[in-house]
Structures are given as C-alpha cells and as structure tokens.
Amino acid sequence: MADNKVIICCKCKKELIPKKVYFKYLGHSFFTDILKCPDCGEVFIPEELVKGRMAEVEMQLEDK
Ligand SMILES: [Zn+2]
Numbered sequence: 459m460a461d462n463k464v465i466i467c468c469k470c471k472k473e474l475i476p477k478k479v480y481f482k483y484l485g486h487s488f489f490t491d492i493l494k495c496p497d498c499g500e501v502f503i504p505e506e507l508v509k510g511r512m513a514e515v516e517m518q519l520e521d522k
Contacts, residue, residue, distance in 0.1 A: 479491075
C-alpha cells in the first residue's frame with residue numbers, strides 16, 4: 459500500500475494533511491481520514507475511498 463504519497467493543494471501549493479472527517483452518504487455516516495489543505499480547506503477524496511467505502515455502504519443498504 460502506497461499510502462504515504464504527498465498531495466499538494468493546487469491553489470496554495472501546500473501539502474495536504476490527513477484529517478478525520480465525518481461523512482454522510484445515503485443515510486449512513488462514518489468517520490474517515492481524508493487529506494485536507496491547512497490553508498484553504500480544500501479536500502482531496504481518493505478514488506479508493508469513493509469506490510471502496512461508498513460501495514460498502516451501498517452493499518449494506520442492499521442487504522436490508
Ligand atoms: Zn489550499
């Protein structure tokens with residue numbers, strides 16, 4: 459897992475820092491770490507999160 463790649467805010471040219479955020483999606487909520495710019499607050503949501511975590515939530519919904 460290459461989880462240590464640095465992502466730079468395209469506006470401020472600052473390194474994004476991991477931050478725990480509260481997510482709400484399809485009525486489900488969870489905490490997850492996302493990268494956030496300390497300056498402008500721009501967040502970077504990796505595709506893995508969208509495909510992994512969101513799909514997980516969707517599967518939970520289908521089970522019911
Ligand atoms: Zn920024």
